[in-house]
Amino acid sequence: MVKFVGIAGSLRPGSYSQRALELTGDRLRALGAEVELLDLREMNLPLCHGGDDYPGYPDVERLRRAFSDADGLVLVTPEYHGSVSGVLKNALDLMSFDQLGGKVAGLISILGGQANSNALNDLRTILRWVHAWVVPEQVAIGQAWQVFDDGGKLTDAKLSQRLDGLAQSLYDNTRKLRGLA
Amino acid sequence: MVKFVGIAGSLRPGSYSQRALELTGDRLRALGAEVELLDLREMNLPLCHGGDDYPGYPDVERLRRAFSDADGLVLVTPEYHGSVSGVLKNALDLMSFDQLGGKVAGLISILGGQANSNALNDLRTILRWVHAWVVPEQVAIGQAWQVFDDGGKLTDAKLSQRLDGLAQSLYDNTRKLRGLA
Amino acid sequence: MVKFVGIAGSLRPGSYSQRALELTGDRLRALGAEVELLDLREMNLPLCHGGDDYPGYPDVERLRRAFSDADGLVLVTPEYHGSVSGVLKNALDLMSFDQLGGKVAGLISILGGQANSNALNDLRTILRWVHAWVVPEQVAIGQAWQVFDDGGKLTDAKLSQRLDGLAQSLYDNTRKLRGLA
């Protein structure tokens, strides 16, 4: 069985990034995957100091173990200042090739304004750097405040289809690349 | 008088990023600038939650005020996973156009391995996003463990000259762009 | 008097890139600048072979001389495959630091679909590489087929204002950076 782990790089209460993560997790589960979603708002992660050990922060180990165990990754970032949030980058900085290398990732970004691909492009390069794969499909959700309903579903059919496509590609190609197909 | 503020995105004790920041600060002061260097290792900054207010974290206000008061910026980042450190990005995420827009920045990256421009490229795009200027000169310091002596000076003459060039360009062009020349 | 040269990286008859270039040229002239716009569709430029000499192609020299004489640059590119057009990159490849270094550039991209910043980001990095400046203001014109009227003017007031802002910043800051203010 193919396993995914997902995180969203926003600590905002009511975060749209977290909602998009949950929608993607639902789709992957519906396809037959095992999915673990971590909520960074409920974890106590330190700022990365470049070393390996973070005594007093058991959530670092929890993060690393979840990523180690996964075949594929779902990463959602709010686009802050035209790039990945520091929150998400810091979580990735706390990990290394050991947890990230060889994994297959699907990427989503959330923007308050018009959609753009800056954060997705940067995240794609970052993941390449740790020798992860990134599926070609990606979703940038612009003007996020108006595309989610109260239940956290996407009201925009086109975006919803793009999320379907991302989940399907991530599921299928993770299985192929990880030899689980 | 032209004023600069500088930060380095590494929390490592003995950080080369911090040394490079200090060397750049020295050069700017020698040219006649007023320079304030903040040490993120001695500040207590929270992870950005996307909002404006961080009660209980007076260092957020200290960071913002130092950047508000400056004409120019020196930003040094270790290259982690082929991009800006989460530590530096998070510090930038805690600020906005109010503190960063219209400023003139000089960029330096520090790498354990071979030099590369990934983090510098990403940082350049990020600063554009907040409508800051970035001088064309930039310095990537590869294999940083072997180019600093015990006193924190650069032992590589070519790198030292590049740092001179960066400081000179940053000083001259900040004065021009800020109408202080 | 401050001098600008502009090119657009589209060879399409009726090119929106060329129209955006002309609109920007008009604005710069209205501000008091001298402007020379080259039309790549009417020039005979070879594919760059990495050397300096292109016997039989006098337009290479014409291109280089126009850029040499300029203080500032206007570069417009259609976004092809999420980046700068080969046509524009090839024109830039035919030049070097001699023509491009120290110049101040304003960037515009044209897209058939939704606006995006990919080509602008890549172009910004390219210009840094030849030690040119790029003003923070930039304009991505999405769905270009519906924002120009028959006379080649922009029908979208917001885009038109952004183009005004780009031209103003380019004019003001080229003068500052080139010591003409």
Added chain:
Amino acid sequence: MVKFVGIAGSLRPGSYSQRALELTGDRLRALGAEVELLDLREMNLPLCHGGDDYPGYPDVERLRRAFSDADGLVLVTPEYHGSVSGVLKNALDLMSFDQLGGKVAGLISILGGQANSNALNDLRTILRWVHAWVVPEQVAIGQAWQVFDDGGKLTDAKLSQRLDGLAQSLYDNTRKLRGLA
């Protein structure tokens, strides 16, 4: 049988990009692949005008057919002005999703000076844009003038191993992703 097509974006006689392409082609053939290498120096390709038809340029159709028939791609670019050569970008501009989508690519860059990843990063984003895959392994060959011997072989053992790794990953993962494994 898995099929690859390769092109190099340099028109220079004695091009190192072309040599790197040939070395990669040899490795892929040794692994059991069918490989077609096109030499852009011997093809007559026009500058892309954004349309589909290029009467008088049969090599456009030859290029497109070779890419259509391939499962995987080898793309080599000299790094010009910190990015992909206009020659290579123009060749890609002459194609579309029809020829490029769903393919699996391996990327190599050639530099006269110190190695850097700018062109590779840009090329990765470009290929994503046409929904191609890019393997995580990539090779930037710096100071190319001193790492090839007279027979066109790499004299640097580490680079040679990296090229082996790229070819192996490209071969294995193209088979997996294309359902040929």
